[in-house]
Amino acid sequence: MANQLLSGKKGIIFGALDERSIAWKVALRAVEEGAEIVLSNAPVALRMGTIKELAAQCNNAPVIGADATSIPDLENLFNQATEHFGGKIDFVLHSIGMSPNVRKGFAYDGTNYDNFLKTLDISALSFHKVMQTAKKLDALNEWASVLALSYIAAQRTFPGYNDMGDAKALLESIARSFGYSYGFAKKVRVNTISQSPVPTTAGSGVAGFDGFYGYAEKMSPLGNASAADCANYCITLFSDLTRMVTMQNLFHDGGFSFTGVSEGVVERFNQ
Known part of the structure; x- marks a missing residue:
């Protein structure tokens, strides 16, 4: 149900x-909810995915390719977006993450360091680059909202999640540090959402994902939050209803993050 938030x-x-x-x-x-949007992804992702179908469902939203690790690409994106909108931007979602070590099967304690650096650049430093570019170009309105998607592996170790756990920890730290700077400079708020495991194309590629998902479902009092649930939460954080929330890592996981153990899990082990 839309409320034009x-x-x-x-x-x-x-x-x-x-x-x-x-x-x-x-x-x-x-x-x-009444927004105008621009869609962006890396050129290789644009070739692999079906983003043009999404654009058609979003009032023919422009699709502007950008490698989020590339400052020139980001500058071009923000310049084109502000030109398209005829003004500054009110919200940004960073939903970017990829680990070459995960894809290629390198164990965490046998990591390939070139791959590790790429993981950090793609999955965390790109968030810094997005905000640094936006700030430099003065592309965001005051009280704009910038969000990135994280996971509780930033705080806890999950076998198979590999160097993505380190990347998420860095991502959340960048949100706090840049949120401080951007808040004082432009009243821009910066947050991360620590989401339940979701069977996305990227998430399903993590070794043991089905186990993560099933365990979280049994541990969470409300069950796993779906992608649709997460979208609803993002909308509230883009809206003016949350304009005093910044520098936070916000758990959106059905209670998983604060549950020590559930009866369902205990029963499973007692079988």
């Missing part, structure tokens, strides 16, 4: 690959 707002959504993507769901909800 984002009426008149304009935003950039990074990372929609296909209909399983959280960013895909966020884009649809943002438009439903």
